Amino acid sequence: MSYTFDYDLTKLPREFFKDIARxxxxxxxxxxxxxxxxxxxxxxxxxxxxxxxxxxxxxxxxDLVDIHIKNLVYEEEFRKAKEKILLVPHCCRxxxxxxxxxxFDLNYSSYFCNHCSPDCPVNHATTLAEEKGYxxxxxxxxxxxxxxxxxxxxxxxxxxxxxxxxxxxxGFIESKGLAVKGIALTKNGCANTQFNLNSxxxxxx
Numbered sequence: 001m002s003y004t005f006d007y008d009l010t011k012l013p014r015e016f017f018k019d020i021a022r023x024x025x026x027x028x029x030x031x032x033x034x035x036x037x038x039x040x041x042x043x044x045x046x047x048x049x050x051x052x053x054x055x056x057x058x059x060x061x062x063d064l065v066d067i068h069i070k071n072l073v074y075e076e077e078f079r080k081a082k083e084k085i086l087l088v089p090h091c092c093r094x095x096x097x098x099x100x101x102x103x104f105d106l107n108y109s110s111y112f113c114n115h116c117s118p119d120c121p122v123n124h125a126t127t128l129a130e131e132k133g134y135x136x137x138x139x140x141x142x143x144x145x146x147x148x149x150x151x152x153x154x155x156x157x158x159x160x161x162x163x164x165x166x167x168x169x170x171g172f173i174e175s176k177g178l179a180v181k182g183i184a185l186t187k188n189g190c191a192n193t194q195f196n197l198n199s200x201x202x203x204x205x
Contacts, residue, residue, distance in 0.1 A: 025069050037061045063163035067182045070170050077179035079205050081156025086129040086136045086204075087145065087169070088160050089185070091193040093138070094120035102138060108148050111138035125160070125200055132204045134158070142169055149176055157181070158203055160195050162188040 037058050041047055047057035078084075093100050094117045101116035113126040113136065126136045137148055142165050149157075156179045159169050166182035173180040181203055187194040 022073050071181050074179045078156050078181050081179050083154040084134050084156035085154045086134045086158045088125050088138050090138050090140050092121045096191050109144040
């Protein structure tokens with residue numbers, strides 16, 4: 001049913017929706033809406049489409065909402081950040097063996113892409129990010145973030161990972177007073193994971 005009145009959202013302050021996101025995040029209101037997430041999962045059959053248990057599907061939806069809210073909260077700060085880095089999980093590499101020519105640097109516990117495979121997702125991500133002035137780290141695991149931030153002078157961090165890892169990473173990065181943004185993997189696992197390249201393009205500001 002349509003509204004019985006007219007409105008113009010452009011009259012709202014620019015920060016209106018971001019302020020709502022900040023309030024929701026601070027008060028953790030979305031955590032109190034478990035039934036809503038459950039209803040969403042059931043309505044769209046998320047558990048069946050993904051082939052996972054109902055409880056797991058609910059957890060994924062809640063984590064995705066968390067990430068979206070955080071992205072809104074830090075959008076302006078991230079845009080203003082001068083030195084940004086991109087964190088990419090190494091499981092996105094086309095090859096997980098010696099066919100991958102990435103260099104591993106113990107100082108950062110990270111791989112650095114050498115663009116060896118034109119159709120490798122990590123190559124695509126690295127190329128796009130470097131064109132925008134980002135330093136790109138290809139991580140074996142989330143625990144590497146601490147070492148990277150200790151050595152890098154950055155004020156903005158964009159990360160690609162599974163929703164649970166993004167939430168953990170965002171929490172740590174927030175604690176360091178840095179602007180943070182996350183992109184959830186569209187396919188997780190230990191190898192051949194995937195992310196949406198268009199989402200990355202939009203996030204690289």
